[in-house]
Amino acid sequence: MNIEDNEISEHTYSGINFTKHIFNPEEIYNCQFKGCNFQGMELKGKKFLECEFNGCNLSVATVFNATFRECHFIDSKLMGINWASAARIENCQFTRCNLLSSVMMNCDLRNSIFDEVLLNDVDFSEADLRKSQFLNCDLLGAIFHSTNLIEADFSTAKNYEIDLRYNSIKNAKFSLPEAVSLLNGLGIILV
Numbered sequence: 634m635n636i637e638d639n640e641i642s643e644h645t646y647s648g649i650n651f652t653k654h655i656f657n658p659e660e661i662y663n664c665q666f667k668g669c670n671f672q673g674m675e676l677k678g679k680k681f682l683e684c685e686f687n688g689c690n691l692s693v694a695t696v697f698n699a700t701f702r703e704c705h706f707i708d709s710k711l712m713g714i715n716w717a718s719a720a721r722i723e724n725c726q727f728t729r730c731n732l733l734s735s736v737m738m739n740c741d742l743r744n745s746i747f748d749e750v751l752l753n754d755v756d757f758s759e760a761d762l763r764k765s766q767f768l769n770c771d772l773l774g775a776i777f778h779s780t781n782l783i784e785a786d787f788s789t790a791k792n793y794e795i796d797l798r799y800n801s802i803k804n805a806k807f808s809l810p811e812a813v814s815l816l817n818g819l820g821i822i823l824v
Contacts, residue, residue: 672710678720706730716740767793787811794818 636655642662650670660680668688676691680700685707692712696719707728716722717738726746732755739759746766754774766786773792780800787793788806795802796818807815 701725711735 636658638658640660640662641658641664643664645665645667646669647667648669649666652670652672652674656671656674659678660682661684662682663684664681665685665687666689669686669690671689671691671694673693673695674691675695675697676699677695677697678699681702681704682700683703684701685705686709687707688709689706690710691706691714692710694714696714696716698718698720700721700723701719702721702723703725705726705728707730709730711727711730712733713735714732715736717736717740719740722737722740722742722745724744725742726748727750728746728748729750731751733751734754736756737760738756741761742765743761743763744765745762746768747770748766748768750767750770752767752770752772752775754776755772756776757780758776758778759780761781762785763781764784765782767790768786770790771792772790772794775793777793777795777800780795782795782800782802782805784804784806785802786806787795788808791811793811794814794817797815798818
């Protein structure tokens with residue numbers, strides 16, 4: 634299925650391997666993509682507004698200057714994406730996704746929701762994650778440096794390493810026993 638229109642809205646696309654078809658729209662509004670493959674595609678400059686990606690593969694897609702506003706990614710593979718090159722990622726939600734080895738450095742991710750997401754080795758350096766929620770997420774190897782985590786919720790997250798000296802965490806939520814890892818960067822020895 635080739636999509637050559639400049640704008641598309643309110644369509645549902647199921648099981649399409651877009652890597653083998655023409656996908657030219659610049660603005661995609663309120664569309665649903667179910668089981669679609671965008672792996673390795675160049676999505677440069679595209680605007681995805683209020684879209685849902687369910688069971689899709691966008692791994693290593695190029696999102697340079699792209700916009701994702703109020704999008705919901707469900708059960709999708711989003712591995713190795715350099716989100717830092719996107720123009721905007723605003724009010725997005727990720728549910729049961731795999732973002733392994735993605736880059737979210739310097740991204741404005743305020744109010745984002747990560748629910749049961751695999752965030753291993755994701756670089757959140759200098760990102761704004763104020764009021765974001767990490768619900769039952771695995772953050773093994775995730776990088777937080779100069780990251781704004783004010784009022785973020787890590788209460789059900791695991792495997793995070795956040796150095797209190799280099800990140801803003803005022804009013805962030807953590808729970809035991811995982812919260813003990815916050816002491817690692819302070820040179821404290823627990824006995």
